[in-house]
Amino acid sequence: MTLTLSKSQQELLSQLSTSLDQGLSSEEASKRRDEDEDGNYNVVDPPLKCPAWACIILPCIKYIPSMKLFREIQPDDAEVLRDGHWIRYDAASLVRGDIVRLEEGDVVPADCTCLCTSGDDDMEMLVDVRHITGETKPRTVAKRTQQQSSDTTTMALKPVQIFYGGHVVQGSGIVVVTSTGSSTLLASLIADRRWPPQGNIMEEYEDGDNHTFQDEEVGVSLIPKQSGSS
Numbered sequence: 001m002t003l004t005l006s007k008s009q010q011e012l013l014s015q016l017s018t019s020l021d022q023g024l025s026s027e028e029a030s031k032r033r034d035e036d037e038d039g040n041y042n043v044v045d046p047p048l049k050c051p052a053w054a055c056i057i058l059p060c061i062k063y064i065p066s067m068k069l070f071r072e073i074q075p076d077d078a079e080v081l082r083d084g085h086w087i088r089y090d091a092a093s094l095v096r097g098d099i100v101r102l103e104e105g106d107v108v109p110a111d112c113t114c115l116c117t118s119g120d121d122d123m124e125m126l127v128d129v130r131h132i133t134g135e136t137k138p139r140t141v142a143k144r145t146q147q148q149s150s151d152t153t154t155m156a157l158k159p160v161q162i163f164y165g166g167h168v169v170q171g172s173g174i175v176v177v178t179s180t181g182s183s184t185l186l187a188s189l190i191a192d193r194r195w196p197p198q199g200n201i202m203e204e205y206e207d208g209d210n211h212t213f214q215d216e217e218v219g220v221s222l223i224p225k226q227s228g229s230s
Contacts, residue, residue, distance in 0.1 A: 008159050009115055016176060018097035020115060023081030032095040042094045042110055042180035044164060044187045046070050047195060066196055073131050073165035073186075075109035098177040108166035111184045112175035113159060114141045125171035127162045132186055134197030139166075141173055 005013070005020065018024055024032070033041075047066040061067060075091035081099040082089075091109035094100070100109065101118070108127065117125050125141040141160050162175065164184040181187065189195035 005115065006159065012113055013176060016097040018099060018176060020099060022084045023099040024097050025083050029082060029095050029098065032097065036095065041092045043092050044181060044184060045190065047190050069131060069196055073107060075107040078109040094177050094180055096177055096180060099174060100177060101174050102168050103172040104168050104170055106168045108162050108164060110177045111161065111163050111179035112177050113161050115174050115176055117141060117143060117171060117173040123171045125173040126169045127166045128169050129163050129166040131196065132163045132165050133202050134200045135202060138169055
């Protein structure tokens with residue numbers, strides 16, 4: 001039995017022009033950052049955006065529940081595959097197509113799609129996204145069996161999206177970054193004044209015509225639509 005990527009995962013990597021084995025090159029990552037409409041960095045604006053002097057004069061701002069929660073879900077750094085080598089980078093430096101390794105205790109540094117778990121073959125990766133989507137149960141990333149032929153069986157992951165600010169509560173795995181900064185789900189919810197969530201917001205996407213964040217077995221559906229894209 002071997003571990004392989006599903007068809008949708010392969011399509012996803014192809015559309016993002018990245019590699020599970022090598023990740024992005026440093027040159028390509030810099031190019032994508034320079035071309036990004038987000039101001040070059042993977043940063044989400046807080047629910048109350050105020051100048052530094054206001055926070056000094058009115059320190060109570062940081063104790064507002066939404067601001068306190070926002071600080072708790074901010075990623076610090078991330079283990080990224082660049083030029084075929086794993087290295088730790090500031091989370092703000094991530095770009096679409098980056099391959100990232102997550103471990104228990106990590107904060108998810110961007111919107112990502114899971115590619116494979118690592119470590120114990122039977123270990124699932126659980127990601128708590130309740131502070132982003134309002135889902136009461138962690139998202140489960142687990143291998144599933146695919147019968148290729150009568151004598152060949154492979155293992156692949158069900159495509160699962162996890163979001164900037166989520167928390168890995170069990171296991172470890174490798175993911176690919178699909179959205180950063182203002183293009184993340186968290187940023188869009190804050191911009192729409194729908195964060196913190198007052199319920200499971202994913203039910204709205206599942207019931208409506210917006211397939212942006214659904215976990216479908218189609219590669220392109222795993223990539224949130226970018227502003228200005230067709």
